Amino acid sequence: MTFSILARDLGTGAMGGAAATGSLCVGGWVLRGDSRAGLSASQGAAPSTMWGEDILILMRNGLSAEQAVVRVTCGDPGREWRQIAALDRAGQTAARTGSRNTGWRGQIVAPGLVVSGNLLAGPEVLDALRDGFLAASGSLPDRLLAALAAAAAAGGDTRGLQSAALLVVADDAPPLSLRVDWSETPVTALQDLHARTLTGAYADWLPTVPTRRDPDRPHV
Numbered sequence: 049m050t051f052s053i054l055a056r057d058l059g060t061g062a063m064g065g066a067a068a069t070g071s072l073c074v075g076g077w078v079l080r081g082d083s084r085a086g087l088s089a090s091q092g093a094a095p096s097t098m099w100g101e102d103i104l105i106l107m108r109n110g111l112s113a114e115q116a117v118v119r120v121t122c123g124d125p126g127r128e129w130r131q132i133a134a135l136d137r138a139g140q141t142a143a144r145t146g147s148r149n150t151g152w153r154g155q156i157v158a159p160g161l162v163v164s165g166n167l168l169a170g171p172e173v174l175d176a177l178r179d180g181f182l183a184a185s186g187s188l189p190d191r192l193l194a195a196l197a198a199a200a201a202a203g204g205d206t207r208g209l210q211s212a213a214l215l216v217v218a219d220d221a222p223p224l225s226l227r228v229d230w231s232e233t234p235v236t237a238l239q240d241l242h243a244r245t246l247t248g249a250y251a252d253w254l255p256t257v258p259t260r261r262d263p264d265r266p267h268v
């Protein structure tokens with residue numbers, strides 16, 4: 049029911065994810081991120097938000113993306129109904145797709161990039177998601193949004209799309225967490241929402257927000 053992408057910006061070290069689905073509220077269900085740990089995308093026929101949260105804890109404690117995915121999924125009796133992807137701070141990626149998720153389902157894993165999905169029109173959706181990101185220019189959010197648009201154009205979720213989300217985390221910037229919880233054109237609406245964050249009072253206010261790189265911030 050969902051397709052998602054997690055990627056690391058090689059130039060800045062920022063990490064970002066984007067997702068879209070034929071159901072409501074994909075951002076709240078799927079994407080989790082912490083610049084001290086990495087990103088996760090937990091989805092599937094019976095998604096576990098705890099999978100995504102636990103993987104972040106494990107990666108912050110030093111496990112790689114692959115180790116974290118194995119640790120979280122191996123003991124869950126419902127794992128065949130779920131799908132998970134992870135990206136750690138080093139740019140390592142991992143994913144697992146349970147066999148009971150509705151086809152077409154699968155993932156593509158590469159250094160610094162992982163795409164996954166289920167209930168898709170076909171494997172071409174994930175190819176478009178990956179290739180759309182790699183071919184795009186601009187900022188990390190711009191490239192993630194281009195990837196979503198490419199995947200939607202390739203067939204996306206077989207039910208159509210109702211929601212989309214974007215999450216970007218970095219040590220030297222405030223988190224960017226944008227969600228379109230319902231729309232007839234959620235990817236376009238998400239692109240429009242992102243554009244609004246780049247101008248006006250919101251953009252003027254952003255530089256005042258503290259980040260983890262601020263020299264006077266107490267370390268926890």
